[in-house]
Amino acid sequence: DTAVSQTPKYLVTQMGNDKSIKCEQNLGHDTMYWYKQDSKKFLKIMFSYNNKELIINETVPNRFSPKSPDKAHLNLHINSLELGDSAVYFCASSQGRVNTQYFGPGTRLTVL
């Protein structure tokens, strides 16, 4: 009965590689998000989709590309990984844009 799930939980990879993180929510929410949390714990919004349409696209390198195949899924693809991409990435969902956000368990990305 997991509400927001992410895979994988851990991702260790070399610089320059391309990787994807998947997110799924079974709450029936219409809005999904990707956040980056670095070692200082600051939560930085990266992207937000509402009904499969991109509504927030913060200043992130264009190596990061979100894809929402349907309202329940929001995946994050990262090209040419860099050391500074190492962080925990959280997916979240909410019903409407200004409402409780439910977070996934996070994906810890380590770039070597």
Place this chain on the structure above:
Amino acid sequence: GENVEQHPSTLSVQEGDSAVIKCTYSDSASNYFPWYKQELGKRPQLIIDIRSNVGEKKDQRIAVTLNKTAKHFSLHITETQPEDSAVYFCAASGNSNYQLIWGAGTKLIIKP
């Protein structure tokens, strides 16, 4: 731009005492103010929220107060317990794109 400032960055209190975390926001149109708790290695989870049509909300040992005139809101935890140790984030709804603007977080340490 829109901004949420959160203080203090670290708060250490004796078990049983009260803890107060304060946030100020810049957008007078903000109308939703949630607080999230993130335990070590876990996902952020909503603990309480308030909307701009009320000034205070309580849920057992936690309460949130809102001062719209001064544009600040606070989290109050009474009778603190070891399990209250975590990082707490405040957020405020932003006017543009209706996204949440997050504070930088407060690490709360409960001393036995």
